[in-house]
Amino acid sequence: MDLQANKEKVFNEVLAASLAAGRSQDTVKIIAVTKYVDSEIAKKLIATGVTHIAENRVDKFLDKYHTLAGQGITWHLIGTLQRRKVKEVINYVDYFHALDSVKLAEEIDKRAEHVVKCFLQVNISGEESKHGFAVEELDEVLKLMKTFKHIRLVGLMTMAPIDATEQELNEIFKQTQELQQTLQKKQIENMPFSELSMGMSRDFAQAIAHGATFVRIGTAFFK
Ligand SMILES: *Cc1c(COP(=O)(O)O)cnc(C)c1O
Numbered sequence: 399m400d401l402q403a404n405k406e407k408v409f410n411e412v413l414a415a416s417l418a419a420g421r422s423q424d425t426v427k428i429i430a431v432t433k434y435v436d437s438e439i440a441k442k443l444i445a446t447g448v449t450h451i452a453e454n455r456v457d458k459f460l461d462k463y464h465t466l467a468g469q470g471i472t473w474h475l476i477g478t479l480q481r482r483k484v485k486e487v488i489n490y491v492d493y494f495h496a497l498d499s500v501k502l503a504e505e506i507d508k509r510a511e512h513v514v515k516c517f518l519q520v521n522i523s524g525e526e527s528k529h530g531f532a533v534e535e536l537d538e539v540l541k542l543m544k545t546f547k548h549i550r551l552v553g554l555m556t557m558a559p560i561d562a563t564e565q566e567l568n569e570i571f572k573q574t575q576e577l578q579q580t581l582q583k584k585q586i587e588n589m590p591f592s593e594l595s596m597g598m599s600r601d602f603a604q605a606i607a608h609g610a611t612f613v614r615i616g617t618a619f620f621k
Pocket of ligand 1: 431433454476477598599600614615616617618
């Protein structure tokens with residue numbers, strides 16, 4: 399595993415995809431998903447110049463955080479979060495990408511001692527097995543979330559199905575971007591909706607073409 403070479407390849411490909419989409423380099427932030435490796439390897443990746451780190455499970459997040467915090471890293475929690483685990487982890491999280499219920503938001507608001515930047519996870523494809531809000535329920539959800547002082551809704555997060563065709567991928571990312579732009583225009587206090595968290599190792603180029611501002615990349619760093 400040549401971390402330096404992988405890092406350069408990922409960063410170059412993200413740059414190329416950004417330029418191809420007519421976007422400047424600094425509009426896409428690259429998050430390294432370190433769930434496949436231990437803290438030692440994550441530390442080596444950080445030494446190559448990666449500054450955004452993500453984990454999808456609370457125990458692994460805490461393990462990495464406690465070993466690696468204090469090096470100017472921005473910490474992202476990207477996976478489903480159970481309500482009973484919120485208090486263990488939320489005060490170390492800069493960005494939470496998988497806000498998928500009002501009850502979870504309520505618990506985060508109660509336990510957080512800082513304002514947590516959150517992405518609403520949306521289920522654009524309507525797959526039963528996928529987490530996230532359905533588009534139709536968002537208006538109601540935003541109303542219910544208005545009173546939460548420790549949650550800032552910075553944007554939307556989505557995941558395309560594993561077996562999505564090229565065309566389905568583009569459709570999902572395009573619809574997510576349209577929804578994000580609609581929400582951003584509403585200019586709701588504490589809900590700027592300026593960001594889009596979408597794109598993983600296999601589909602980040604398409605996501606960037608449709609406005610992704612954060613890409614979550616694991617496999618491509620650690621192969
Ligand atoms: C693992 C994971 C990723 C990264 O996926 P790769 O295909 O390894 O790049 C992105 N987002 C979430 C929510 C994940 O769990």
